Amino acid sequence: MMKIFYTLTLLGCFAGSVAAADLQIERVPLGSGLQNAEGFENASPVGDLDVWHVPQYMPGYPTAATIWPRVVEVRCTDEFCEGYYITPEMGRGEYLFFRPVRK
Secondary structure (H helix, E strand, C coil): CHHHHHHHHHHHHHHHHCCCCCCEEECCCCEECCCCCCCEEECEECCCCCCEECCECCCCCCCCCCCCCEEEEEEEECCEECCCECCHHHCCCCCEEEEEEEC
16 A cells, blocks of 8 residues: 555656646847857746746846746747847846747
């Protein structure tokens, strides 16, 4: 009985860790991803909100707090997403999260 309990517990932990699919977003100067590199950046899911986060260009004087969070919708094909540029039209935002929109 205990063996079944431990097995189910391990399966539950594993299922929770692979629930979100891996996503990568294009690195864009003055936008998504690390600013000193080319290619794609691995994105991290933010809870179960269907939004993702990557390092990005942050104009002004950023803080460590999520003061003005914004969500940007980006087009994705499979696990690869288009990058985005940070523009004034996005409004003030310390951190931008993105929501994948499938093609």
